[in-house]
Amino acid sequence: MFRKFKVSSVLVLVTVVGLISSPAFAQTPEQALASIQSDAAKTNKDFKGFSAARGEQFFKAKHGNEWSCASCHTENPATPGKHAKTGKVIRPFAPSANADRFTDPRKVAKWFKRNCNDVLDRICSPQEKGDVLTYLLTVKK
Amino acid sequence: MSICYGNLPRGLVTALLVMGVTMSIAQAGDRAEKYGGENRGKPVQPSQVNAKFQQECSSCHIAYSPGLLPAASWRKVMSGLDKHFGSDASLTDQENKEITTFLVNNASNRWRAPTAPLRITETAWFKRKHNSHEISPTVWKNPKVKSPANCTACHQQAERGDFNEDNIKILK
Numbered sequence: 455m456f457r458k459f460k461v462s463s464v465l466v467l468v469t470v471v472g473l474i475s476s477p478a479f480a481q482t483p484e485q486a487l488a489s490i491q492s493d494a495a496k497t498n499k500d501f502k503g504f505s506a507a508r509g510e511q512f513f514k515a516k517h518g519n520e521w522s523c524a525s526c527h528t529e530n531p532a533t534p535g536k537h538a539k540t541g542k543v544i545r546p547f548a549p550s551a552n553a554d555r556f557t558d559p560r561k562v563a564k565w566f567k568r569n570c571n572d573v574l575d576r577i578c579s580p581q582e583k584g585d586v587l588t589y590l591l592t593v594k595k
Numbered sequence: 596m597s598i599c600y601g602n603l604p605r606g607l608v609t610a611l612l613v614m615g616v617t618m619s620i621a622q623a624g625d626r627a628e629k630y631g632g633e634n635r636g637k638p639v640q641p642s643q644v645n646a647k648f649q650q651e652c653s654s655c656h657i658a659y660s661p662g663l664l665p666a667a668s669w670r671k672v673m674s675g676l677d678k679h680f681g682s683d684a685s686l687t688d689q690e691n692k693e694i695t696t697f698l699v700n701n702a703s704n705r706w707r708a709p710t711a712p713l714r715i716t717e718t719a720w721f722k723r724k725h726n727s728h729e730i731s732p733t734v735w736k737n738p739k740v741k742s743p744a745n746c747t748a749c750h751q752q753a754e755r756g757d758f759n760e761d762n763i764k765i766l767k
Binding site for chain 1: 655656657677680681682683684685741742744745
């Protein structure tokens with residue numbers, strides 16, 4: 455009885471410590487996609503789902519500015535990229551090659567805002583973000 | 596006689612005093628005017644580097660040491676992050692405030708000019724230290740250097756705020 459109690463309290467303790475030490479609001483890339491999908495459905499009543507092909511096209515195309523997404527993240531997002539201006543190495547963009555990608559919602563929001571402004575001079579729509587993430591999830595290491 | 600005896604050393608003392616004062620003014624003036632007043636501070640980062648500064652500023656380039664620019668420059672840089680040398684590098688208000696405080700508190704303490712350049716490469720001290728007598732123009736054309744903002748191409752410890760001459764390896 456005593457031993458059982460001890461084991462369960464240790465388990466509780468481990469769980470609590472684990473929860474506290476893990477990054478706030480950690481998510482999987484699939485959960486990130488689900489959250490973008492719910493935004494897309496909310497903001498567009500004609501929303502018909504995401505497309506990896508459309509995402510790939512969006513990712514590799516220029517949108518009126520000097521850079522495309524691929525300018526820094528490269529044509530193959532499973533390989534390391536390079537900042538187009540400073541040359542700083544950027545870790546691979548595809549979740550298959552970099553497990554940290556899309557796991558922190560604050561980072562996801564921050565970088566979509568910054569990089570969409572650089573590439574398109576505006577924020578991206580949930581449709582565009584979801585298409586790109588759907589494409590990235592199909593990229594194999 | 597007593598007047599002469601008393602006057603000579605007094606005159607000498609006065610002369611020496613005047614010379615001394617003049618020299619120290621001149622020296623102080625030289626120091627203040629070094630690089631026209633656009634002088635960097637101690638180029639080593641404080642041991643207590645702000646973690647947020649390190650993390651955010653090194654996302655796209657090295658986290659440049661705060662001592663390389665005056666406080667007024669850092670305030671300008673941090674108030675224009677949405678258009679940071681052509682890129683959107685915006686932060687949350689809270690992050691911005693924390694990093695600005697760190698940069699301002701550790702900015703150059705030897706800057707005397709009323710100027711506040713945005714680029715480290717535009718400062719008088721940078722230009723003097725990297726002029727054509729110091730660095731051959733061919734060095735800048737090396738694709739590994741890419742840009743004068745790429746400190747680590749030659750200053751291998753630049754990310755740690757170390758620009759010591761012993762740790763420079765100039766690319767050919």
